[in-house]
Amino acid sequence: MMTAHSSELTGTVLNIQRFCSHDGPGIRTTVFLKGCSLRCKWCSNPESIHPKPELAYDVTKCSGVKACGLCLKSPFPAGAFYFLPSSDDDRIRINWDLALDCDEATISLCPTDALYMFGELMTVGQVMNEVEKDSAFYRSSGGGLTLSGGECLLQSDFSAALLEGAHKRGFNTAIETAGNMPWSFMEKVLPHVDTMLHDHKLTVAERHKKWTGVANKRILENFKRAYNTFPNTKFIARTPLIPGVNTDEEHIRAVLAFIRPHKNVTEYELLPYHRFGLGKYTLLGELYELKDFTAPSAEVVEAFQAMINEAFGRSG
Amino acid sequence: MNSKIKRIAVNVGSGFVPGLNAVILGAALAGGKLGWDLVGIRDGFEGLLYPERYPDGGMVSLNPQRIENLDPAAGGILGQSPRTDPFHVRRLNEDDMVEEVDMSDHLLERLRSEQIDGVISIIGGRGLSIFYKLQRKGLNTVCIPRSIENDIAATSVSFGFNSALSFTIEMLDRVRQAAQSARQIGVVEVLGREAGWLALQAGIAVCADAVLVPEIPCDLSLVAERLQKKITPRRPYALVVAAEGTHFSDDLPVNKPSSTLKASLAPLATDITGDNIIEPSGRVAQTVANKLQLLMAEDTHALALGPWVKGGTPTAVDRQLGLLYGAGAIRALNAGQDGVMVAFNPPDMEFVPLDEAINKTRTVPTKSEFIQIARSLDICLGREL
Numbered sequence: 001m002m003t004a005h006s007s008e009l010t011g012t013v014l015n016i017q018r019f020c021s022h023d024g025p026g027i028r029t030t031v032f033l034k035g036c037s038l039r040c041k042w043c044s045n046p047e048s049i050h051p052k053p054e055l056a057y058d059v060t061k062c063s064g065v066k067a068c069g070l071c072l073k074s075p076f077p078a079g080a081f082y083f084l085p086s087s088d089d090d091r092i093r094i095n096w097d098l099a100l101d102c103d104e105a106t107i108s109l110c111p112t113d114a115l116y117m118f119g120e121l122m123t124v125g126q127v128m129n130e131v132e133k134d135s136a137f138y139r140s141s142g143g144g145l146t147l148s149g150g151e152c153l154l155q156s157d158f159s160a161a162l163l164e165g166a167h168k169r170g171f172n173t174a175i176e177t178a179g180n181m182p183w184s185f186m187e188k189v190l191p192h193v194d195t196m197l198h199d200h201k202l203t204v205a206e207r208h209k210k211w212t213g214v215a216n217k218r219i220l221e222n223f224k225r226a227y228n229t230f231p232n233t234k235f236i237a238r239t240p241l242i243p244g245v246n247t248d249e250e251h252i253r254a255v256l257a258f259i260r261p262h263k264n265v266t267e268y269e270l271l272p273y274h275r276f277g278l279g280k281y282t283l284l285g286e287l288y289e290l291k292d293f294t295a296p297s298a299e300v301v302e303a304f305q306a307m308i309n310e311a312f313g314r315s316g
Numbered sequence: 317m318n319s320k321i322k323r324i325a326v327n328v329g330s331g332f333v334p335g336l337n338a339v340i341l342g343a344a345l346a347g348g349k350l351g352w353d354l355v356g357i358r359d360g361f362e363g364l365l366y367p368e369r370y371p372d373g374g375m376v377s378l379n380p381q382r383i384e385n386l387d388p389a390a391g392g393i394l395g396q397s398p399r400t401d402p403f404h405v406r407r408l409n410e411d412d413m414v415e416e417v418d419m420s421d422h423l424l425e426r427l428r429s430e431q432i433d434g435v436i437s438i439i440g441g442r443g444l445s446i447f448y449k450l451q452r453k454g455l456n457t458v459c460i461p462r463s464i465e466n467d468i469a470a471t472s473v474s475f476g477f478n479s480a481l482s483f484t485i486e487m488l489d490r491v492r493q494a495a496q497s498a499r500q501i502g503v504v505e506v507l508g509r510e511a512g513w514l515a516l517q518a519g520i521a522v523c524a525d526a527v528l529v530p531e532i533p534c535d536l537s538l539v540a541e542r543l544q545k546k547i548t549p550r551r552p553y554a555l556v557v558a559a560e561g562t563h564f565s566d567d568l569p570v571n572k573p574s575s576t577l578k579a580s581l582a583p584l585a586t587d588i589t590g591d592n593i594i595e596p597s598g599r600v601a602q603t604v605a606n607k608l609q610l611l612m613a614e615d616t617h618a619l620a621l622g623p624w625v626k627g628g629t630p631t632a633v634d635r636q637l638g639l640l641y642g643a644g645a646i647r648a649l650n651a652g653q654d655g656v657m658v659a660f661n662p663p664d665m666e667f668v669p670l671d672e673a674i675n676k677t678r679t680v681p682t683k684s685e686f687i688q689i690a691r692s693l694d695i696c697l698g699r700e701l
Contacts (some may be wrong), residue, residue: 037413039406050416079448082675097401097445154413182411185650213406213414 006165011158014048014119014150016130019137024174024195026143031162033152034119037180039213040201042242042273048150053119055094055102061114062091070109077101126163131166144172144194153177156185157183161241162301163192178212179219186222187229195234198223199271202246203254211245220258227262235265241296241304252304256311268308272296317350318650322432326378327357328392329439330400333462333476335630335638336392339438342642343380344386350650354378354431360397364426365405365419375430388638389629400439401446410484415588420453427455434654435461438644441468444657448670451655458645459657459670464626467511469676470668471659475637477513480625487621492522492555495617499552501543501608505601505620508559511679514625515559516686519695525554526696528604530561531680534698536604540611542696547614556608560620562600565699596621640665 015033023030035051036043043049047056064083065072070090071081080099081092092114107115133147138144145166152159152175163173174195180184190196200223201216202208208216227235239249239261257263273295309315326343328336331346340356347354356376357363363374376382376394386393399406402423427435433459434456440463451457456553484506495502502614508514512529519527525546528534543554598620605618632640637660644658648667656667680686690697 037411037415039414079445079671079674084677086679086681095445097403097442097449098405136368180413214408214412218412 006161007123007128009124009158009161010121011124011127011162012051012053012119013122013153016127018134020146023078023146023148023176023197025172026141027134027137028143028146028174029134030146030148030174031127031131031152033147033149033155033159035154036150037154037214038151038178040240041211042240042245045150047118051154053104053117053121053164055096055099055107056116056118057092057094058114058116059091061112063112063114065092066090068111070111071115075106075109077106098228104226124158126164127162128165128169131162131171132169135171138171139232142172144174146174146176148176151178151181153181153185153189155180156181156188160189160192163189167192179222180212181215181222183222183225186226190226190233191217193233195236197227197236197238199228200237200239200251200255200258203251207245211242213217223258224262225265227259231264233264235262237257237265237268238271239268240271240273242299243296243300245249245295247296247300247304249304251308252307256308261309270301270304270308272301318652321352321649323353323355323431324434324436324649325355325357325375325427325430326394326436327360327400327431327438328396328493329437329443329462330360330398331440331462332392332396332626333464334479334626334628335388335475335634336438336462337386337390338388338630338635339377339387339460339475339642340393340642340666341383341460342639343436343646344380344642345639346643347378348380349563350384350646350659352646355430356394357435359395360400361402361423362397363394363425364430365402367426371645377532388635400443403446403449420450424453424455426620434458434649436642436649438462438641441490441674444468444670444674448522448674450653451670456654457672458648458653458667460641460645461657461659461673464514465508465511467678468673469678470657470658470666470673471517471678472661473637475630475634475641476626478633478637479628479631480507480518481514481521482631483625483628484514484621485521485599487520487523487625488522488555488557491619492553495553495555498615498617500533500615500617501547501554501556501605501612503556503558503601503605503608503616503618505558505560505598505618505622507621507623509561510677511666512559512561513678513680513686514678515557516690519557520686520690520693522557523693524557524695526556527690528556528558528600528698529561529680530559530563531682532697532699533563533565535565536607536698537611538700539604539696540608541697543614544612546694550701554614556604558600558604560600560699562604616665624667651665676695 011189014034014036017030020028020030035050077098083092125136147159166173172194175193176197178199344354356378358374367374402420403418405419409415436458438460447457447459461468461471461474462476464476464480466474466477468474487580491502491504506515515527515529526539601618601620605616609616641658644665653667655670657673659666659668
């Protein structure tokens with residue numbers, strides 16, 4: 001079992017989602033870690049971007065200024081919370097530029113939990129206790145633990161300890177990564193990974209930088225090195241399809257040319273863009289960019305899937 | 317004269333508004349008359365934070381020679397940045413990973429090293445909060461409100477609004493002609509998330525048949541009923557103007573949040589319920605057009621003017637306002653004011669503390685004269701008041 005030392009390691013966890021079926025084989029528990037090294041303009045998990053726990057507000061839980069009004073007074077920062085006297089609705093509004101200075105202790109004073117924090121510090125032991133709750137399902141389905149984010153490899157010590165713990169319990173392990181980190185981060189975690197789902201977002205470096213904030217040279221180097229260094233690990237390439245950004249055949253062909261020489265890259269999945277993140281941006285204020293993308297058409301997805309099937313020698 | 321001041325910097329927040337040069341010119345002329353040295357910071361704060369990116373070091377002298385040919389009708393000579401929050405500056409760290417860092421201390425240090433005694437900032441609603449924070453950290457600042465939607469509290473009129481209003485009116489006239497020839501109901505969505513000034517004043521100017529504003533929840537059945545009465549064989553068209561923040565009392569999809577999560581947003585981006593905060597431009601126009609088409613035996617056509625109204629040359633009113641605000645900011649600094657916003661409440665110019673200007677929105681009071689005028693002109697406002 002895990003050592004006492006490693007079980008006390010802490011990481012910033014956004015969410016633990018049970019009974020997942022899309023992030024690896026079988027029934028799985030997906031642990032979302034906070035912090036990302038990219039800023040994709042289509043991001044559907046904006047709450048996972050910042051590495052630390054951050055303020056969020058659920059307006060439906062606010063009991064209003066007449067009934068409460070605690071957050072309008074000290075120790076809450078002046079001007080961070082307010083209401084509009086002219087409005088029928090006396091629930092508080094947030095000035096995010098001032099409210100982000102709130103600490104966790106202050107937020108916890110909100111009696112209805114309308115103010116809360118996205119993300120919490122957890123130990124490896126605490127996370128594994130949650131993961132273990134579904135161990136019977138993992139064994140019967142071949143499932144296990146998936147680490148996602150954000151970018152789970154940024155918390156490489158924490159991730160390695162979680163995955164090692166899962167392996168020791170006989171659970172299958174998987175990670176989802178975009179690959180933008182020093183190789184040492186990836187190298188530390190991959191020995192404990194059965195399946196690595198990894199993103200090929202754009203091919204051209206300048207365009208990758210435009211849409212994600214960084215060029216892709218190191219990302220591709222990391223992936224190639226991972227394929228070669230860990231021949232027994234299963235790799236699944238993925239592309240989130242964003243119309244007008246990467247819905248071009250050249251990108252799909254380039255990814256296929258990159259992955260096909262490596263036998264341990266067993267699949268290339270397309271992830272048509274969805275807009276689930278739209279509501280979540282509202283919970284976090286306007287710190288993040290959001291561009292209004294639409295979903296790709298079924299024809300585009302089908303055409304690309306046919307290219308992938310052909311490259312993998314499948315009849316489709 | 318305020319003897320403590322010798323050098324003033326001017327910067328412009330994100331988002332274009334017609335008349336920026338007029339403000340810069342007003343400040344430079346008024347400051348020059350006092351013998352002060354005025355400089356402009358390029359691209360928001362970027363000229364100060366990243367001087368190495370600029371051949372001239374990121375600061376532009378606004379001396380008399382430089383400004384004598386400055387056209388108040390042209391765009392801003394200082395440039396702008398899409399992000400002007402020094403508390404969350406996005407950058408690549410040494411490991412080539414994207415992160416946001418607080419560079420406010422560095423910014424203040426740079427201002428000190430440039431011997432800047434005060435900053436005049438031309439900003440919108442959110443920028444006021446950022447400057448409120450900077451002022452609390454020691455920045456001597458005077459802010460000038462700019463707003464296309466005229467929704468900044470404590471001032472009767474922000475510069476930029478009148479130019480947007482003129483362009484909106486011109487577009488509405490064209491839509492009306494198109495609707496008339498096609499025998500349709502034209503539904504035009506205009507800017508105005510929380511405040512309906514643009515929709516209301518433009519709608520009055522073109523005698524629209526209906527004007528929908530965020531301040532008055534709208535019953536589209538009532539609108540359909542009123543439009544049906546106005547549409548005749550001799551006048552087989554109608555024009556509806558809807559602010560993008562319009563709310564509906566009917567159970568329409570636009571009223572429902574796009575996810576189960578509900579929240580509040582930053583000032584000027586928050587609606588009454590906190591729902592539907594970030595919506596694609598044109599959703600209100602499409603919703604109104606579809607619903608009216610269902611309720612009436614008429615064709616509708618939806619159009620969203622969106623952010624296009626922010627461009628163009630300033631009107632005569634905005635040129636005057638820009639010069640007035642620029643000169644007013646110098647007057648505030650000379651009077652020893654700090655941490656204030658220049659407000660124009662005709663005939664007076666006032667200096668309003670920033671903490672009184674933030675967290676408020678200048679909305680249309682339901683008993684305002686403009687509402688009464690609209691009703692007198694038989695413009696349907698979406699609800700019987």
